[in-house]
Amino acid sequence: MNFESIIIAAATFFIIGIFHPIVIKAEYYFSKKIWPVFLIAGLGFLAGAIFTCGLISILLAITGTSSLWAIKELFEQEKRVNKGWFPKNPSRK
Numbered sequence: 001m002n003f004e005s006i007i008i009a010a011a012t013f014f015i016i017g018i019f020h021p022i023v024i025k026a027e028y029y030f031s032k033k034i035w036p037v038f039l040i041a042g043l044g045f046l047a048g049a050i051f052t053c054g055l056i057s058i059l060l061a062i063t064g065t066s067s068l069w070a071i072k073e074l075f076e077q078e079k080r081v082n083k084g085w086f087p088k089n090p091s092r093k
């Protein structure tokens with residue numbers, strides 16, 4: 001039996017789930033100005049996916065894509081904070 005697809009599905013679910021609180025905390029502590037960190041990380045993971053093979057390559061690509069998607073979510077998170085859906089960091093201007 002080949003369980004690789006089940007592993008990929010579970011890992012994708014886990015990676016996307018991990019990025020939700022990361023985006024929320026990143027926006028809370030650093031604002032949306034931290035987006036270049038997500039860009040560099042995403043491109044780094046995607047570059048790693050190019051130079052590896054198999055399951056590791058797939059997981060690196062999923063992580064890289066999730067990191068790039070987090071950039072969009074940072075900007076959306078700022079809008080959610082402004083609407084009052086999430087707390088605003090009181091120590092930030």
